[in-house]
Amino acid sequence: MAPAEPAGRRLRIPAELERLGDARAWGREQAAAAGFAGRALGEVELALTEAVSNVIRHGYKSDPASVLELHAEMGDATLTLRIVDHAPAFDPTEGDPVDLSEPKAGGYGLYLIETVMDEVTWRRRTDGANELRLVRQRPMA
Amino acid sequence: MQVSTQQLGDVAVITVDGAVDAGSVNQLRTELDSLVGSGQQRFVIDLSKVPFMDSCGLATLVQTFKRVRIGSGDVRVAGLQEDVLRIFQLVRLDRVFDLFPAAPEAVASFGTQHGAG
Numbered sequence: 675m676a677p678a679e680p681a682g683r684r685l686r687i688p689a690e691l692e693r694l695g696d697a698r699a700w701g702r703e704q705a706a707a708a709g710f711a712g713r714a715l716g717e718v719e720l721a722l723t724e725a726v727s728n729v730i731r732h733g734y735k736s737d738p739a740s741v742l743e744l745h746a747e748m749g750d751a752t753l754t755l756r757i758v759d760h761a762p763a764f765d766p767t768e769g770d771p772v773d774l775s776e777p778k779a780g781g782y783g784l785y786l787i788e789t790v791m792d793e794v795t796w797r798r799r800t801d802g803a804n805e806l807r808l809v810r811q812r813p814m815a
Numbered sequence: 816m817q818v819s820t821q822q823l824g825d826v827a828v829i830t831v832d833g834a835v836d837a838g839s840v841n842q843l844r845t846e847l848d849s850l851v852g853s854g855q856q857r858f859v860i861d862l863s864k865v866p867f868m869d870s871c872g873l874a875t876l877v878q879t880f881k882r883v884r885i886g887s888g889d890v891r892v893a894g895l896q897e898d899v900l901r902i903f904q905l906v907r908l909d910r911v912f913d914l915f916p917a918a919p920e921a922v923a924s925f926g927t928q929h930g931a932g
Contacts, residue, residue, distance in 0.1 A: 698836070
């Protein structure tokens with residue numbers, strides 16, 4: 675049986691954009707605990723914010739009665755952040771590629787996530803939840 | 816997040832204080848839309864008190880930029896902190912917006928181009 679997840683490695687928030695700051699602060703805390711600092715810390719914070727924002731806006735349509743869960747797992751070499759929600763199936767990794775040759779008034783979210791994280795995967799779990807998994811190599815000690 | 820506007824000649828200086836994300840960006844968007852709607856063309860966005868900006872914040876700035884560039888206007892950005900500058904660089908908006916260390920320089924840059932066409 676897997677050991678219980680430490681409480682500090684998990685956050686449940688309602689699907690309200692006003693709670694993005696809470697998700698961001700939690701993500702920053704997890705990344706700092708994993709040894710990230712400076713630019714890398716800001717990048718992990720950005721990726722998590724974009725991912726949570728996507729779920730709230732596109733998955734839950736900003737329904738505050740819905741809840742999403744954030745999980746952090748610290749491996750020896752990687753930090754893994756998982757965003758779990760029960761919105762209708764939606765794979766955020768299947769967005770159109772972004773053309774950066776001219777400025778766009780939107781559509782940068784997925785590009786930013788995939789640019790700053792080493793691995794971005796989505797799956798529909800057997801319990802019907804969506805799970806987005808963001809992985810980044812931890813800084814060398 | 817707080818947004819305040821100061822009019823310096825024909826330049827509107829928008830000072831933003833706090834994180835700009837999908838939850839807070841409406842305040843900035845509303846202010847910029849209102850000013851553009853009333854004919855304002857020249858903007859300086861002072862982000863020196865903004866520790867974080869997400870893609871919704873970027874989109875709002877680009878939207879304003881596109882609207883005023885149809886005329887002779889421009890949006891110039893000042894005081895980017897390291898993390899926010901990084902986001903501009905990731906999506907190459909550092910090549911689109913003229914960036915300045917601080918708002919006074921950005922305001923002055925409009926003066927030096929005044930009448931140049």
